[in-house]
Amino acid sequence: MTKQIFKHMQILITVALLVAFAAMLGILYSYFGVVQEGQVKAEARLAAQGVEAEGVTYLERLDLDTTRVTLVAANGQVIYDSEADASSLENHISRPEVKEALEDGEGMSTRFSGTLLKAFVYCAERLPDGTVLRIAEPRDTAINIAAGMIPFVLMLLIILMVCMWFAARHVARRITQPLNQLDLDHPMENDEYEEISPLLKRIYVQQKQIADEKGRLVRIERDFTAVTQHMAEGLILLDEEGRVLNMNNKAGKLLNAGDVYIGTDILALERREKFREILAGALNDGEHGETVLPYDRLSYQVDVTPVLDGKKVIGTVVLLFDVTERETAEQMRREFTANVSHELKTPLHTISGCAEMLESGGVKPEDQKKFVHLIYTQVQRMITLVQDILYISHLDEGAVDMSCSRIDMCLIADKVIESLSPEAAKKHVSISLDSDGEVIYYGVPRLTESIIFNLIDNAIKYNKEGGKVHVSIRAGSDTITLQVADNGIGIPQDDQDRIFERFYRVDKSRSREIGGTGLGLAIVKHAAMLQNAQIRLESRLGQGSTFTVIFQEKSPE
């Protein structure tokens, strides 16, 4: 600013100075001309008086410096000249000043002298004898005058420049100070310069636009963040190089990303082989990929979808969602199928073996009955198994008749104990039932029966020779508690969580010997769940187990 102002001032002052200089030169030049003419005239008069009194000798005595004196006869003939030989000079009758003097007694003229290459002021006086005395003084040229003035002008210029520099600085400050102090946050409140009000207005409008736009973006981002951050799924956005553009909380937690993750290479956060493969597929070939990866103890499906602009991959979206349940269910299904096939295959082998031997006639007649019995028991076993499987799959599908009716739990327990008494007798297990007479429950008869049956059945099966089973049914204020306690082999602590799983056996090696399908407790669990009943288990290895089922009493609708 200072420099700009200084530059402009400099130009202005220089031009002004030059103009002033030229004008002054003109004025001075003409002024000096007039003064010189007067001087020359005075000199001419004085010399004329001298020549009048003393003749040409007066002229010869004169000590002349720059002044040239010429005496011209009335016919123009030069009689005397102070600078040149009179005889060599031409006739002066035609010179304007001489002509004028001959006519009017006095003549003035300014001319450039070809002889001396200078401008001269001439003044001629006619003497009484008719001769003309002419005085010539060299004229001060404009250059001479100017040359005299230049040092002063230059000095002036320098002084002015210095002054101007300070002045410019001052002016610049004066101009810019209010500009610097402008409150640009509130542009319309400034009234220092009217000239910049369009600028301020523009700033004001643009500021408002920016604020509006920013507000809009913030709102959009807030909405987006609110949605993505509260998603149950992990979401990661990657650029075309596989660097993180953004990710939500869930993804950050899963990948252990910490606070600074924007711009990080995703491989720094997740570099397992399966992920690397699908990521490379997405980034290089623009192919969608998915895989299942474990995170902690959960399984997550990882979907990598490329974002395409035409055919070019410009980024990738990675989505992580919890499929633990699905995976577990799938695994259970797989295990169930494997278990079912296994359980079915074992009796079939026995049956097939026995049948083959019978067919080949390799069995003694007295042993035949034994073999047929074996076939019969194995077939019975298979029937029970298939029934159980069908039953449990009915329970799974909810295809069981769920209509409730009034059930006397004691009566059911009695019936079950009776039906199981042959088994109990075989193992010399005594069963006792302890109840308050009639305990009425509104529930699904078949489910309730299967709970009681399976629990008592297990209590007998997993008992010691000569063990005891104690069944108690008690009605509480709004619950009915069924308890089946035995003093049998008990269940190890580690297995207690798992015994309700299908086909889970604590002691796999003894399962064949004990019999059973491995589905009993799974059925109990399911049946209890469908009736909103809770199951508790207390068991100590070698001391026996106590299963407690708590039914919520329902009123008949």
Next chain:
Amino acid sequence: MRLRFDEELNNLNREMILMGSMCEDAINTAIRALIKGDPDGHKKASAIVTEISHKEREIEDMCLKLLMQQQPVASDLRTISSALKMVSDLERIGDQSDDIAEIVSMQNVSDADDKFEILDLGQAASRMVTGAVDAFVKRDEAAAREVIKEDDTVDDYFDKIKKELAKSIQTDEAGLEKTLDLLMISKYFERIGDHAVNIAQWVIFSITGVLEGNTK
């Protein structure tokens, strides 16, 4: 200019992560093969090792090019020079994993029931490799120090296994060949641990500029 350099450093970083992950894959393949006594593990491990070797060349080329063209200084120079050193340790880890898988494929050790200790050793070595790669990826000095500390566990395991194997040679419980194979496998795991320590030390060097201890 700097932008391009940063870009290339990022690429280098990515390639290093990839190579590190491949080594993790290799050692895990070896451990899986050992658990199952699976002879096919060798094939898979060899394939990974071939890839690792290619990666090593690639990274070396990248590093040399960066050193010549960019003439890096300070932390950039440390990053590149430590990458150059780390790749050779990573490559050794891959090779030794393959060697383990190869021994397993000879089927001398498949029925060994005294493998559990060695599996513990292998898992510890694998944890060290993962830890070292993690420390590099996250530029985490503390994690690198953890790895160095864990080497003692690996060494202890190895000493214990060695003594037991020596005992079993004296009592001639198992075949001599099997015992020797188990000893070799243990030694390879122990060496893998040492290479992981080297990597951790280079990670610390690239962060602090101080190279601690002697690389093994």
